């Protein structure tokens with residue numbers, strides 16, 4: 001198993017050693033938002049983590065709700 005340098009990255013985000021751990025966490029976060037949105041009757045204005053990216057600072061994966069444009073700016077990836 002890979003080791004992350006930090007459980008919580010210096011950027012303040014939770015770091016996941018494995019991409020699939022990040023995916024699981026994203027699934028849980030999404031389910032929570034969807035229940036909340038259903039209770040409110042709308043998903044409008046709710047932020048949803050929708051991307052996983054690799055961070056070279058903590059050598060772990062992070063979740064982000066960034067748009068594709070912001071994501072590309074930060075990672076330099078054309079994802």
Ligand SMILES: [Zn+2]
Nearest residue numbers: 009055057058
């Ligand atoms: Zn990081």
